[in-house]
Amino acid sequence: MSVSESYGGEGADGSAREPASRLPEELRALGRSLDAAGPGVSESMVERVLEQILAERVPVPVAEPRGSGARLRAARRWARVRWRALTATLCGLLAVLTLTPPVRAAVLDWFDFGGVEVRYDPSAVPSPGAEVPGCGRSVSLAQAERRAGFEPLVPAALGVPDVVTVTAEPRGRSLVSLCWRERGDTIRLDEYPARLDIGFAKSVREQPEWLSLSGDSSDLGGVNDTALWFPRPHLLSFWLVDAEGSHYTRARRTAGPTLLWMHGSGVLDMPDVTLRLEGVASKGRAVEIANSLGEPSDAGAEKSSK
């Protein structure tokens, strides 16, 4: 059979014994052909593994003395008893280590309460030409407030929205979306009555840019100062966490340049609102819009906090 063609060496001397020596090479080639292609594979594995370690609160693997059963058990017991502290350390280290320094201060501030995960999947290539989805059928701002349970924040820089919608979210919460049409394009502002925190932020394709929404309260260095700017189209998923701290995941579509930030209600028993602004390509304008938000209602709170 022509199969023998692939064994060109057969004509050489020692042909009677040699064929088997090709076998290891063939087996190695077979092994290599099983490899999953793509450099992104190991990055997404890193994320999957670290995420599971965090989610399952796996304690730090403390080196155990070998052969000493009692001590080994004691160490396990120690780890079991202290898993909370260990996990906290683990989470804290992870967050601090994976974030860039300008972010660290913010993370330390944010870390105390539940939150958002901005997570990059290297294999998650955004689809080209994705458009900002419109808001759909409108309700009035007053209706939106009744349904959502919080007053939708309207940035003065954009004026009255063309469309206002309310979407039900898990745990009985609501997402308010405001849309504006501007020269044929849609600007969309999503608002969630939840607070941001960063449990795990990681950049594989591109690091988001951390901004400080300046303004009068910038000297406070507080949470409400900080915003994330995603300059390029991306796939993004957030974990929003409620007061009880139970996570839920949200699948996200391809999103264009996006600004993500929080806005404090300034009132103790009112939840902070997380906002994401999409459809504004200029960072400067996005920040401007963010800063034009709810200024009147903020003023009183700022004074009282000083």
Place this chain on the structure above:
Amino acid sequence: MCHGWEPIRSGRCTNPVRTREGGRIVDETAVIARVRAGEPEAYAELVRAHTGIALRAAAALGAGADAEDVVQQAFVKAYCALGRFKEGSAFKPWFLSIVANETRNTVRTAARQRTLAGREAALVEAEPLIPESSDPAVAAVRIERRAALESALEKLSEEHRLVVTYRYLLEMDESETAQALGWPRGTVKSRLNRALRKLGKLLPDFEPREGGDERE
């Protein structure tokens, strides 16, 4: 305000110790020590370096479509067990034995079909690796040859298949193979020889042409 170092970027860029197959960390011991000291970012380095070979191992051992899940579980188990990892020994064989265990547990039930399906999938995926310019007849021969090789592997005993897989498909040396399988090196050597001989006989092109080949 944007002063100072950037852990993510510098960590990634100054990590120069990648080999062709997804990598090896120069100072594994130091990395493991860091993980044990409560630095999970260090574990990311181990994961990054061993994902490629682990996926290959899971695929070779029959995990099929579950390979990624199997490897993920293996990494988490290895993390939990890292406290018991013998300092100074190699991480890869130790870890691949966990992958093998995990694969066995996962596929035990529907092992046969899964294996076949997985290998079929691997075959299909492997096809584009053959340069388009090459003669289709040659390509067909290679694919046939591959299938023959795989079915011959299937016919080996478990021990023989394992030793061939570790030593060749996963490209480990003899001592790594011995460590991963928990066998003495001599056993690895002799079983490997026997396995290769059997494999040779099972393959159409390797009809025993040498005379007087002893049984086992």
